[in-house]
Structures are given as structure tokens and as C-alpha cells.
Amino acid sequence: MLQAALETGRFQRPRDATVGGVADVLATDRATFAEPLASTQRRLLPSIVGNRD
Numbered sequence: 127m128l129q130a131a132l133e134t135g136r137f138q139r140p141r142d143a144t145v146g147g148v149a150d151v152l153a154t155d156r157a158t159f160a161e162p163l164a165s166t167q168r169r170l171l172p173s174i175v176g177n178r179d
Contacts, residue, residue, distance in 0.1 A: 127159065128166050
């Protein structure tokens with residue numbers, strides 16, 4: 127899922143792909159893609175940028 131987001135340009139500026147667009151590539155609905163993506167970001171980003179608590 128994260129790989130598909132990267133490959134379709136979801137994290138580019140300006141974005142090349144919307145959440146719905148990536149979901150279409152994965153042949154799933156928007157919510158099925160969006161929640162796991164957000165969950166993955168919440169888990170990974172603190173280790174990448176450091177804990178800011």
C-alpha cells in the first residue's frame with residue numbers, strides 16, 4: 127500500500143495522485159486505502175523525524 131502511494135506520486139509536491147487515485151490503482155475503495163495509509167504514516171514518521179513529545 128505504501129509502495130503504491132510512492133509509485134503513483136502521492137507524496138510528491140504538488141501531488142501527482144489523490145487518495146482516491148491510488149485506491150483506484152489498487153482496485154479498492156478510498157476508505158480501505160486511506161485508513162491503513164494514515165496508520166502506517168503514524169507508525170513510521172516518529173522514527174524518521176524523531177519523537178517530538
